[in-house]
Amino acid sequence: MTSYTVRHTVYVAMHNEIQDAELFDALRLELRRGALVLAVLAQLRREHYGYTLRKALAESGLAIEESTLYPLLRRLETQGLLTSEWREEERRNKRFYRLSGAGERMLARLLDEWRGMNATIDGIVGRVVVSEAETELEGVR
Numbered sequence: 001m002t003s004y005t006v007r008h009t010v011y012v013a014m015h016n017e018i019q020d021a022e023l024f025d026a027l028r029l030e031l032r033r034g035a036l037v038l039a040v041l042a043q044l045r046r047e048h049y050g051y052t053l054r055k056a057l058a059e060s061g062l063a064i065e066e067s068t069l070y071p072l073l074r075r076l077e078t079q080g081l082l083t084s085e086w087r088e089e090e091r092r093n094k095r096f097y098r099l100s101g102a103g104e105r106m107l108a109r110l111l112d113e114w115r116g117m118n119a120t121i122d123g124i125v126g127r128v129v130v131s132e133a134e135t136e137l138e139g140v141r
Helices: 003-043 050-059 066-078 101-140
Strands: 082-089 092-099
Touching: 003 050, 003 066, 003 101, 050 066, 050 092, 066 082, 092 101
Parallel strands: none
Antiparallel strands: 082 092
């Protein structure tokens, strides 16, 4: 094996690793988008302003950047799923958000859909895991 071959092999491996990381990040972002909408709607069954909403989501294990949260809140409000109100609290004006009636109905429908999708995916993943385990067992025999 020449030094070129070794360098080329290392370069290709590093390049593939970077591509895999970028692809994972893109797919993870896609997966999170829908989940964030559901999580925000569910969290806003109780009134929050932006900071407390971000904090509550993060404490539940779902961190969200301000640059993602505030546009999402505006969009959900424009769609009629949220109501908001400016109030002074601790000598600062804060915008408080809460689910609207339409938001409550939409959340219920989305939760039904989420649960159905999760059950389906769990079934698919479970079958794949069982199939892989059976294949491994056959290899041992």
